[in-house]
Amino acid sequence: MADTPPSPPLTLRDLNRATLARQMLLAREKIKPLRAIERMGGLQAQWPRPPHIGLWSRVEGFERDHLLALLRRREAVRASMMRGTLHVVSAKDYVSLRPALQPMLTRGVMSVLRDRMKGIVVDDIAAEARELLAKGPATFEHVRDALATLHPRADARAMGYVARLNLALVQVPTDDDPWGFPVSPAFAMAESWVGEKLASADTLEALVLRYLGAFGPATASDVQTWSGVQGVKEVMETLRPKLVVLRDERKRELFDLPKAPRPGADAAAPLRFLPEFDNLVLAHTDRRRFVADAHKKRVYLPGLRVAPTFLLDGFVAGTWSTERTKKDATLTIDPFEPLAKKARTDLEAEASRLVRFVEPAATAFTVRFAPAR
Numbered sequence: 612m613a614d615t616p617p618s619p620p621l622t623l624r625d626l627n628r629a630t631l632a633r634q635m636l637l638a639r640e641k642i643k644p645l646r647a648i649e650r651m652g653g654l655q656a657q658w659p660r661p662p663h664i665g666l667w668s669r670v671e672g673f674e675r676d677h678l679l680a681l682l683r684r685r686e687a688v689r690a691s692m693m694r695g696t697l698h699v700v701s702a703k704d705y706v707s708l709r710p711a712l713q714p715m716l717t718r719g720v721m722s723v724l725r726d727r728m729k730g731i732v733v734d735d736i737a738a739e740a741r742e743l744l745a746k747g748p749a750t751f752e753h754v755r756d757a758l759a760t761l762h763p764r765a766d767a768r769a770m771g772y773v774a775r776l777n778l779a780l781v782q783v784p785t786d787d788d789p790w791g792f793p794v795s796p797a798f799a800m801a802e803s804w805v806g807e808k809l810a811s812a813d814t815l816e817a818l819v820l821r822y823l824g825a826f827g828p829a830t831a832s833d834v835q836t837w838s839g840v841q842g843v844k845e846v847m848e849t850l851r852p853k854l855v856v857l858r859d860e861r862k863r864e865l866f867d868l869p870k871a872p873r874p875g876a877d878a879a880a881p882l883r884f885l886p887e888f889d890n891l892v893l894a895h896t897d898r899r900r901f902v903a904d905a906h907k908k909r910v911y912l913p914g915l916r917v918a919p920t921f922l923l924d925g926f927v928a929g930t931w932s933t934e935r936t937k938k939d940a941t942l943t944i945d946p947f948e949p950l951a952k953k954a955r956t957d958l959e960a961e962a963s964r965l966v967r968f969v970e971p972a973a974t975a976f977t978v979r980f981a982p983a984r
Contacts, residue, residue: 624876632872635669652825653700659790661886694839740774748797828867880925940970945981
């Protein structure tokens with residue numbers, strides 16, 4: 612049998628379109644929000660509102676109450692996950708993937724706190740916080756106060772941080788906050804909240820497969836960038852027989868799921884608005900897949916903030932923001948470069964729909980373009 616000729620290298624646009632397809636950004640899809648959350652590999656949720664916007668841009672007919680209902684029914688959870696940041700994930704994915712993240716979370720605590728760990732024994736603090744939270748959900752202000760009473764000479768905030776990332780916890784949604792969570796939410800033990808034990812076996816392979824389904828084709832370095840987890844390269848080698856191995860124009864080896872969509876560079880990509888911290892612009896080591904080098908400083912901001920952005924032809928072409936004054940809501944579009952007339956018209960129409968979703972209590976809505984810089 613003749614050897615199969617090697618596939619041509621994937622271009623930047625090929626990679627762009629492949630990930631857009633998985634992230635449901637080539638077309639809004641008729642899909643249940645819970646399934647969408649899993650397909651996307653979770654939604655970063657540093658603030659309560661962005662996951663709703665992320666789903667609005669991807670799921671046909673999505674409404675804010677759809678996600679709120681999932682959170683309140685405990686089918687989805689908001690918790691510290693990849694890179695130690697808050698994500699909304701399905702309860703099923705939390706149970707199966709969270710154990711693979713714990714070594715990374717523990718290392719992160721030690722790296723951040725350093726000298727502030729004086730007098731703090733991690734296992735003791737985790738055990739004391741677990742005993743406290745076993746009585747029911749509590750805010751971390753309450754947890755820190757209790758720990759400070761037990762250890763008056765230790766750094767109370769450091770102890771709270773140790774407990775927060777060394778225990779499997781979820782945030783408790785409320786019924787009276789429009790986006791589901793107050794500024795200082797209560798936390799609950801995850802297994803008690805979702806009613807299921809965390810996976811006991813090593814789940815790093817499952818984490819890698821979830822990533823490839825959401826963001827591939829990708830390198831081992833990409834998976835580590837998204838997850839923060841070490842040891843990915845070895846797992847990729849173990850999974851190699853089950854994966855498709857490709858190459859890009861830089862001759863890097865890329866891994867992918869055999870049946871994952873790769874629609875090609877010519878696939879049409881409609882404009883889309885993305886929220887702050889959207890994982891689309893955070894999930895790869897080479898961020899040129901979506902953000903040109905010239906625009907990085909306007910997307911990746913000081914203080915580890917990530918701006919809300921919009922896509923034109925599949926690439927980030929600018930940022931956006933909203934402002935609310937009494938009953939008036941304004942969405943401002945700030946493009947990186949001058950826009951063609953059609954792009955401007957289409958952006959204005961989509962922004963008009965978005966501002967009504969983001970500020971439903973307003974009675975007057977305005978879309979404006981920022982002055983050219």
